[in-house]
Amino acid sequence: MKNKAGVFFTPVVTVTGIILAAVLLISVFADFIAPYDPLATDPTSIYAAAFSEGHIFSTDGLGRDLFSRLICSARTSIFNAVLVVAFEAIIGVSVGLLCGYYGGFLDSIITRIWDLVSAVPPLLLSFLLISVFGKGMYTGIIAIGISYIPMTAKMARSMIMTEKKAVYVEACRSMGMSDARIIFVHILPNVITTMISQFTLDIGSAITSMATLSFLGLGVQAPDADWGTLLKDGMGNIYNSPTLLIIPALCIMIVTVSINLFSDGIQNYIDPSQRKLPAFKKYEKRLHNEVLPFC
């Protein structure tokens, strides 16, 4: 697991990177790869066994091909996770940067608000927001995104606190640049690179969070499907055909573990000083985002 200085493609990163790239490609080109229409029912082949003729991953109670459903819902799952992280990044980073840069009254108000928000466990917050705005995909995305924001904002804030004292910021200011330009054109690129591994990690936890909501029937609604929906359907068929549950579960597991290892690789590459240290900060973050909702 050790990383030589400057080597990005360690064996772990290579393998997980290939897995992730393959998943991404398959989900993007799902329409061309899928052998069947994911919604097409077929009464003649109900609960076909896995690896049977024509259906590599078995079929469900309506004769829908699991492989086609899996790769088509991969797109929903991944796209939703990216949306969650984009939402988190755009709002979290900009709020954090503004608070850190200006400090003062605005800063203390927003810090109070996000202390309150982060006092609520993320899953509970999603439940509350879903019961207010009704269940559905977009509510789920926003609810999970909101629960991720405080941590991102805190991170961006603490980084800009040190960054704003740098000489180049003073240079920019002496050239008469506007605050907005200094923050978003000059400071942001320096701050964002260190946050990239965090965002990769968050994509992984967003996939599971969305899958959890859909599994509970509160996220993506039929006829759309993501991996959580497949799990929910599989749960209903556990006595008829366990493959329907095992395959999506393994699929999510492989993708999330790959994302975790891959983001570790990115972290090691970007910040070599952390290679051997116990990543306490990461524990804190994971405590908040990953572990608590899925104990």
Add this chain to the structure above:
Amino acid sequence: MKRTAYIVKRLVSMIFILFVASFLIFFLLRMSDVDPLSVMIGNNRATDELKQTLTERYNLDKPLLIQYFIWIKGVLVGDFGIDYIDGQNIRELIASRIPVTLGLVTMSSVIGFIIAIALGVISSLKNGEATDSVLSAVMLILSGTPSFLICILVLIFMTQYVPGYTFIGSYSTFGEFMQRITIPSIIMSLSFVAMLGRITRSSMIRQLQSPYIGTAQAKGLDGFSVTFKHAFHNAVIPVITAGGYMVAGAIGSTVIIEQIFSLPGIGGLLITAIQESNYPIIQILVLFMLAVYLVMSFLIDILYTVLDPRVELK
């Protein structure tokens, strides 16, 4: 003296947060565009008399603020009201379902703490050896795997290959109760093991490398005293903090486990209530879970000042 002031301050802020939260929960839920009357009436005929009785029974004709005060006054004296759909007493509903949830949380945290600390200590003592690499790799993979997926895989395994195991049944005796919750608790404890095991390991390694360990060894203390009386005493502090927060959050996260294993806990109650827009249940359960979380984190902070007197009281 300083500590008393700190405790009082934390207590006051906790109560304040709970009140703000109860206010927000109540008003957010009423902002939704679902009409409570239509939830209550359901499939019954919506006669004017029925509407009238329901409106009076739930005080729907009063202003929202008054409704909030009626609710919060009830909550403070332990009267949680009646739900929209079946008209059941919510306190009894919760009381009948809480043992499963509490059982799950308690059992999984006890198992989790014991295994995690054991594995973490072993792996720190064998730092750099094969045992350590294997344990660390297992904990890394476990921490990356969402545990509800492990649940699903275990459930499939149990139902397919273990004859006689059912996860559905009655809870009348203690034995039956334990039988239902043991396996879900063990799976829930895996996430404790993954997380706390890694924290224990790195925190133990850090302590074992400190100069005072050298001193202890030079004094001629045996390995056990050095490891457990000296290093472990300091190393366990971050473990307790992180673990405490995990236990606090676990009461919310049992929702998923209960759903997968069809356990009759408060998680299932919450999910059903959300699906049916049964607001009286949602608001009290969300508030309750939040209160548990806040009280737990309050206790952890207090415990922390006891365990590590050097900590700065802010």
